[in-house]
Structures are given as C-alpha cells and as structure tokens.
Amino acid sequence: MSKHVGAGGGLRADALGRFDSVVMAVAGCGPAYTIAVTLPALIAAVGVAGPAVLLYCAIPMVGIALAFRHLGRLDPNAGAAYAWVGRSLHPFLGFLSGWAVVVSTTVFMASSALPAGSATLALLGLDTSGSTLLPTAIGALWFLLVAGVVMFGARISAHAQTLITGAQLVLLVVFAVAAMAKDGNAADFSLSWFGFSHFGSEHTFVGGALIAVFAYWGWDVTSNLGEETRGGRRGSGFGGVIGVLMVFALFTVFTISVNILIGTDAVRRAPGDFLTVLGDAIWPGWGGRLLVLAVLLSTVATLNTSLIQATRTLFAMGRDHT
Incomplete structure (x- = not known):
C-alpha cells in the first residue's frame, strides 16, 4: 500500500471543524436508535446492572478512541483502520480490516431501512404490524435522501448532521432531565447498579458487555474524516473521544431511568414498545411519540455516517489500488 500524499486525491481538506467531528461521532453512535434497539437487549441480559456494564465497557472504548486519535495525528487517512493495520501489521490484514468496515456498514444500512420506515409511519399514527x-x-x-446529501461532500453532510443530531440530542437531554426529576415508580436509585453484586448465573457481565460494545459502535467515523478535518493532524480523532463520553452519559441516564421509572420486568415483557412506555412514564401523552421522533432522527443520522465511513474506506482502498 502506497502512502497517500497530503489530503488530496479528491477529498476536500479543511471541510470539517472540531465541532463537526464531535457531531459526526455522536451521530455515528446513534444514541436514540441505540437506546431503542440495544437497551432492551442489555436490560434482558443484565437486569438492573446495565449502568455497570456501560461504565466498564466505556473505559476501554475511551482508550481505543484515544489510540485512534494518536494514529490519526501520525497519519490522517480516509481509510483509517484499513491503512493503519496494513502499514503496521500486514497489507492483507489491512485489506481485511477495510472490507470488514464496508460489510458491517452495508449490513447496518440495509437493516436500518425497516426501522426508519416503521418510525415514520408510527409518527403518522399508522399501524405497521401487518406489513x-x-x-x-x-x-x-430515507436512504436515497441521505445518499443524495452525502454526494454533495463532507461539508454539506456536516451541516445536515448538525441539524438532525442537534434536534435528537435536545429531545434526549430534555427527557433525561425530566426522568431524573421524577419520583421512581419501580425502584429507588442505588449505587450498587454500578458494581458487580447483581451479576450471577442468570445475569452475566460478559453477555452484557457484548451488547454494550455494539452500543458504542460508530464513533470511529471521525477517523475516516481525518483528511477532511480542519487542523489535520491536530484535529484528527478529537471528536471520537468526546463522542464516546457523550453517548456514555446518555446511555447511562436512560438505563437508570428505566430501572427507576418502569422497571426491568416491563422491558422484558414488551421490548419492542419499551421506548413508548418509558416516554409516557416521563411525559404522559406525547412522551412516547417524541422519543419515536428522536429514534427516526437518530436512524437517519446513523445512515449518513455509515455511508460516509463506507465510501471513505473504499476511496482509500481504491487510491492504494487495493
């Protein structure tokens, strides 16, 4: 693999700032989408110990983000893991890393089309259970719309992401604050939720950790945008670290809210509708629908970052004639 020269090769240098990098990292993790899809599985696996799993999985994830930031400072590259693994270990391993990113993002984009459509119809009050x-x-x-935005380049994508992710975060933060202000119906807050006392034969840390790692997936899109981030070597990877910390805070607050307001048994009984139940418990009437709106915005934003990550990886592999 030949080392690329500068930030050219068809990519627009200095298209993104550090703020844009943070937005991309948060959007890549898809906080509302992850809360709706991953949190029920996490609660089913570990019960009230969800905050502990999120905390202890966030620690190595921050370490990985810091490592990616350091690699990005040494060599900003649109291929990110593809290029770094190939040059430090072996070109074939880099090739596999690149295709692993492309395949995983493609599978996600295909599988997230149905939830995006279902959330849209749910906002309109239409029943989608039969088809x-x-x-x-x-x-x-939605996918075609996102693809059209990405075609106009990183600058336009960043503007769109700021609007979509900003609206999503406002909704989630408002609900998080409201949830923390309400009295608990299911349980009282306990620091033991951050410890290991709730793990045993029924709830295992390893099972929850496998789910939590998936929850944090997506922030690394900022590494693929290193060549297009203002400041180049200095700015590369900054957004990934901040993004991991932000989504950790959101995931933890919502997990604690579930434990306090509706209880883990309610999630196990109806995992598909738990977000509506939680929203109504926080804000009766409109709460569930507003959280569904947040999930729709999150899904669209994550489609955007997934498409960006796949295209930048393929671009870098093509530039190296791989």
Whole structure:
C-alpha cells in the first residue's frame, strides 16, 4: 500500500471543524436508535446492572478512541483502520480490516431501512404490524435522501448532521432531565447498579458487555474524516473521544431511568414498545411519540455516517489500488 500524499486525491481538506467531528461521532453512535434497539437487549441480559456494564465497557472504548486519535495525528487517512493495520501489521490484514468496515456498514444500512420506515409511519399514527413492504419502501426513500446529501461532500453532510443530531440530542437531554426529576415508580436509585453484586448465573457481565460494545459502535467515523478535518493532524480523532463520553452519559441516564421509572420486568415483557412506555412514564401523552421522533432522527443520522465511513474506506482502498 502506497502512502497517500497530503489530503488530496479528491477529498476536500479543511471541510470539517472540531465541532463537526464531535457531531459526526455522536451521530455515528446513534444514541436514540441505540437506546431503542440495544437497551432492551442489555436490560434482558443484565437486569438492573446495565449502568455497570456501560461504565466498564466505556473505559476501554475511551482508550481505543484515544489510540485512534494518536494514529490519526501520525497519519490522517480516509481509510483509517484499513491503512493503519496494513502499514503496521500486514497489507492483507489491512485489506481485511477495510472490507470488514464496508460489510458491517452495508449490513447496518440495509437493516436500518425497516426501522426508519416503521418510525415514520408510527409518527403518522399508522399501524405497521401487518406489513413490511410499506415501511421498507419508506426506509429506502430515507436512504436515497441521505445518499443524495452525502454526494454533495463532507461539508454539506456536516451541516445536515448538525441539524438532525442537534434536534435528537435536545429531545434526549430534555427527557433525561425530566426522568431524573421524577419520583421512581419501580425502584429507588442505588449505587450498587454500578458494581458487580447483581451479576450471577442468570445475569452475566460478559453477555452484557457484548451488547454494550455494539452500543458504542460508530464513533470511529471521525477517523475516516481525518483528511477532511480542519487542523489535520491536530484535529484528527478529537471528536471520537468526546463522542464516546457523550453517548456514555446518555446511555447511562436512560438505563437508570428505566430501572427507576418502569422497571426491568416491563422491558422484558414488551421490548419492542419499551421506548413508548418509558416516554409516557416521563411525559404522559406525547412522551412516547417524541422519543419515536428522536429514534427516526437518530436512524437517519446513523445512515449518513455509515455511508460516509463506507465510501471513505473504499476511496482509500481504491487510491492504494487495493
């Protein structure tokens, strides 16, 4: 693999600032989407010990983000892991790393079309339980819209992400604050939720950790944008570290809110509807629908970052004639 020269090769240097990098990292993790899809699985696996799993998985994740930041300072590259693994270990391992990113993002983009369409129809008050054709078609339209935005370059994508992710974060923060201000119906807050006393034969840390690692996936898109980030070597990877810390705070607050307001048994009984139940417990009437809106915004934002990560990785591999 030949080392690329500068930040050229078709990429626009200085298209993104540090703030844009943070936005991309948060959007890549898809906090609202992850809360809706991953939190029920995490609670089913570890019960009230969800905050402990999120905390102890966040520590190595921050370490990985710091390592990516250091690699990005040494060599800003649109291929990120593909390029760094190939040059430090072996070109073939870099090739596999690149294709692993492309395959995983492609699978996610295909699988998230249905939830995006279902969330859109749910906001309109339409029942989608009997068919998958209409939600899939609407999800495909969302994907085409996102692809059109990405085609205009990183600068336009960053503006769109700021609007979408900003609206999502406002909704989530408002609900998080409201949840912390309400009296608990299911349980009282306990620091033991951050310890290991709740793990045993039924709830294992390893099972929860596998789910939590997936929850943090996506922040690394900032590494693929290193060549397009203002400041180059100095600014590369900064957003990933901040993004991991921000989503950790959101995931933890919502997990604690579930333990306090509705309880883990309610999530196990209806994992698909738990966000609506939690939203109504926080804000009766409109709460559930607003959280569904946050999930829709999160899904669209994550589609954007997934497409960016796949295209930048493929661009770097093509530039190296791989």
